[in-house]
Amino acid sequence: MVVDTPVREPVTPPSRTRARGVLGSWDLLVVVALIAVIIVGSLTIDGVGNPRFYRFVILEAIPIALIALPMTLIVITGEIDLSVASTVGLTCSVMGWLWQAGVTSLPLLIAISLALGAVLGAVNGVFVTVFGLPSLAVTIGTLALYRGLAYVVLGDRAVADYPISWTTNMIAPIPGTVVPWFVLVVAVLAVLFGVLLHATPIGRGLYAIGNNAEASAYSGIAVLKTKFWLFVATGVVAALAGVFWTFRFASARADNANGLELSVVAAVLLGGVSIFGGRGGLLGVVAAVALLGTLRNALQLADVPANALTIVTGTLLIASVVGPNVVRMARGRLRRRPPPAERTQP
Amino acid sequence: MTAPTAAVHRVFVVRELGIALALVLLVGVTFAVNTRFLSAQNIKDLLLGSTILAILAVGQAIVIITRNVDLSVGSILGLAAFATGNLFVGNPGLPIPVALLAGIGLGALCGAVNGGLIAAARVPALVVTLGTLYVFRGIDYTWATGRQINAADMPHDFLALGTRTVLGVPVLALFAVVVLIVAGVFLKSYRSGRELYAIGSDPDAARLYGIPVGRRVFWAFVASGALAGLAGVLHAARFGTIDANAGLGSELNVVAAVVVGGVAIFGGSGSVYGAALGAVLLTTIGSALPVLGINPFWQRAAVGVLILAAIGLDRSLAVRLARRLRGGSDRGR
Numbered sequence: 001m002v003v004d005t006p007v008r009e010p011v012t013p014p015s016r017t018r019a020r021g022v023l024g025s026w027d028l029l030v031v032v033a034l035i036a037v038i039i040v041g042s043l044t045i046d047g048v049g050n051p052r053f054y055r056f057v058i059l060e061a062i063p064i065a066l067i068a069l070p071m072t073l074i075v076i077t078g079e080i081d082l083s084v085a086s087t088v089g090l091t092c093s094v095m096g097w098l099w100q101a102g103v104t105s106l107p108l109l110i111a112i113s114l115a116l117g118a119v120l121g122a123v124n125g126v127f128v129t130v131f132g133l134p135s136l137a138v139t140i141g142t143l144a145l146y147r148g149l150a151y152v153v154l155g156d157r158a159v160a161d162y163p164i165s166w167t168t169n170m171i172a173p174i175p176g177t178v179v180p181w182f183v184l185v186v187a188v189l190a191v192l193f194g195v196l197l198h199a200t201p202i203g204r205g206l207y208a209i210g211n212n213a214e215a216s217a218y219s220g221i222a223v224l225k226t227k228f229w230l231f232v233a234t235g236v237v238a239a240l241a242g243v244f245w246t247f248r249f250a251s252a253r254a255d256n257a258n259g260l261e262l263s264v265v266a267a268v269l270l271g272g273v274s275i276f277g278g279r280g281g282l283l284g285v286v287a288a289v290a291l292l293g294t295l296r297n298a299l300q301l302a303d304v305p306a307n308a309l310t311i312v313t314g315t316l317l318i319a320s321v322v323g324p325n326v327v328r329m330a331r332g333r334l335r336r337r338p339p340p341a342e343r344t345q346p
Numbered sequence: 347m348t349a350p351t352a353a354v355h356r357v358f359v360v361r362e363l364g365i366a367l368a369l370v371l372l373v374g375v376t377f378a379v380n381t382r383f384l385s386a387q388n389i390k391d392l393l394l395g396s397t398i399l400a401i402l403a404v405g406q407a408i409v410i411i412t413r414n415v416d417l418s419v420g421s422i423l424g425l426a427a428f429a430t431g432n433l434f435v436g437n438p439g440l441p442i443p444v445a446l447l448a449g450i451g452l453g454a455l456c457g458a459v460n461g462g463l464i465a466a467a468r469v470p471a472l473v474v475t476l477g478t479l480y481v482f483r484g485i486d487y488t489w490a491t492g493r494q495i496n497a498a499d500m501p502h503d504f505l506a507l508g509t510r511t512v513l514g515v516p517v518l519a520l521f522a523v524v525v526l527i528v529a530g531v532f533l534k535s536y537r538s539g540r541e542l543y544a545i546g547s548d549p550d551a552a553r554l555y556g557i558p559v560g561r562r563v564f565w566a567f568v569a570s571g572a573l574a575g576l577a578g579v580l581h582a583a584r585f586g587t588i589d590a591n592a593g594l595g596s597e598l599n600v601v602a603a604v605v606v607g608g609v610a611i612f613g614g615s616g617s618v619y620g621a622a623l624g625a626v627l628l629t630t631i632g633s634a635l636p637v638l639g640i641n642p643f644w645q646r647a648a649v650g651v652l653i654l655a656a657i658g659l660d661r662s663l664a665v666r667l668a669r670r671l672r673g674g675s676d677r678g679r
Contacts, residue, residue, distance in 0.1 A: 127658075131658060132661065134657070137605050138657065140601055140605065140653060141654040142654070143650070144598075145646075145650025145651060145654070147646050148646030148647025148648065148649065148650055151643040151647075262476060266476060266477075269476070305488065308484055308487065308488045310481070310483055310484035311480065311481050311488070313484075316477075317476060317480065318463065318474055318478070320473075321469040321470065
């Protein structure tokens with residue numbers, strides 16, 4: 001007796017392709033919004049066309065841009081790291097403490113800071129991958145722990161007596177331009193992370209982990225190892241942001257970058273990365289960081305009270321998730337099909 | 347009670363007893379070092395200090411149990427606190443219950459915005475409430491435009507609310523107790539309360555089972571918002587001076603208190619009693635460290651360690667429970 005077994009055709013699931021279509025246009029949308037803000041701003045607001053304006057925007061955006069790079073990768077795997085701002089704070093504190101303790105070699109200070117960042121990231125990584133704890137809870141814990149240690153190291157003092165040359169060098173422009181040279185560091189890292197995410201098997205693996213960690217583990221992706229090293233990378237880059245922060249403001253304090261974690265997460269999500277993982281790209285995130293920074297400073301020049309700007313940030317963030325979903329649901333209704341079920345976890 | 351239910355029950359009791367034990371231990375050791383730690387005045391201060399965090403933690407626990415999170419509570423608190431002060435500036439003779447209701451109503455409205463967006467547009471709570479964290483705070487800033495409302499602008503009776511005691515217990519703390527009992531009874535004994543746990547355990551299964559997931563989640567956010575509004579009014583009564591920064595950055599503290607109190611961050615288990623105990627424990631650490639002769643700068647670090655320990659404990663309890671439910675080896679008993 002012959003039994004017909006139904007053969008399942010390998011079809012691309014329509015929801016995925018549609019999601020990718022929406023996504024591609026989302027990256028583009030953020031870039032278009034950025035260009036629109038720049039053009040409209042330069043035409044209507046006095047000072048926005050000025051090169052010094054962009055120098056300021058860039059200096060302000062550098063820490064967020066730096067941390068947003070590895071954060072994008074982490075969120076794509078479905079995890080999150082809320083301890084980054086506290087890592088910045090602890091790095092600043094330790095640098096200040098070392099400087100007061102007589103470590104006066106700049107390369108040594110930077111090396112120690114980056115190593116510290118790696119250790120802090122590894123602690124997060126161990127809790128998440130070895131003990132299997134949820135990263136949201138773990139990094140809220142280390143957020144408090146690292147910030148607390150920053151206060152333990154430096155108390156409420158500020159260390160501000162660094163050599164003038166260090167602090168001016170850190171924000172010095174590229175010769176012949178007004179663009180701070182440090183933006184090149186950000187650019188190099190952005191290219192590195194971009195290539196890693198979009199052009200290597202490791203990057204494809206990150207998306208796979210975000211879509212289904214269990215299935216990726218069975219298909220041979222080293223899920224835990226990958227996540228661990230992502231947390232380490234995030235720690236190192238956050239420490240680099242701490243070094244920049246210390247010298248840019250010529251001040252090491254325990255409360256440096258307090259609350260920055262939510263700004264970074266906001267930029268990453270606005271850049272089109274799904275909080276559930278598996279979707280998003282680095283271009284959108286970089287554009288979102290630039291968009292938020294430009295918009296903030298342009299509106300400030302337009303005499304919009306600085307406080308009202310938080311409304312703009314929040315509204316953009318909500319629109320970035322509600323907009324695509326409403327479009328998708330409306331399309332689904334047009335095709336007389338129920339909208340795709342969204343997971344409702346945080 | 348069947349064996350597995352008994353096991354589940356025991357784990358939850360163990361979890362809340364654990365946090366209570368930690369609290370008793372902390373208070374006991376501190377008391378042994380300095381007996382004045384349990385003076386009437388200091389107990390009053392401890393209760394006053396934990397009240398606002400405990401109320402926020404109860405609201406947050408309700409939301410987290412449904413596998414969502416509300417990051418906007420700090421901003422709602424700030425908005426409600428400023429609104430209360432502003433109300434008194436405009437109407438000096440306003441009765442206190444009206445001010446309370448106004449604050450709670452404003453908070454509930456903010457919560458309805460969160461819940462509406464999350465339930466209707468089916469978007470993740472973390473993103474929406476991160477957005478409304480900024481929006482509500484921005485509205486607060488724009489409204490306040492740098493003004494500060496001082497104690498002199500508010501009626502004496504209202505400010506007395508922040509200091510008055512009944513039989514040695516601060517009135518503010520009584521608010522927290524009432525909120526805690528109401529929420530606790532609702533979550534434990536009412537059908538819709540139990541359904542919140544079902545939603546948090548498995549939203550899809552809950553939907554298939556016929557639970558109106560969207561509506562329940564919506565009302566959970568309204569409750570969290572209303573409690574944040576209440577906390578805002580109490581904040582105004584307690585501190586007397588309000589600017590637009592009230593409650594700034596408190597959202598992660600609230601989540602920390604809830605997690606320390608044994609509510610699983612991905613929903614489905616835990617209780618508001620645990621969350622409130624977590625809030626009291628976090629506040630007590632702050633006042634116990636100086637008494638113990640430890641540099642107060644260690645406070646935040648201690649809180650961090652506590653959070654990590656709490657989630658680690660929850661994980662090991664869950665693993666053991668899963669093993670027992672499978673009827674496997676019953677080691678450790």
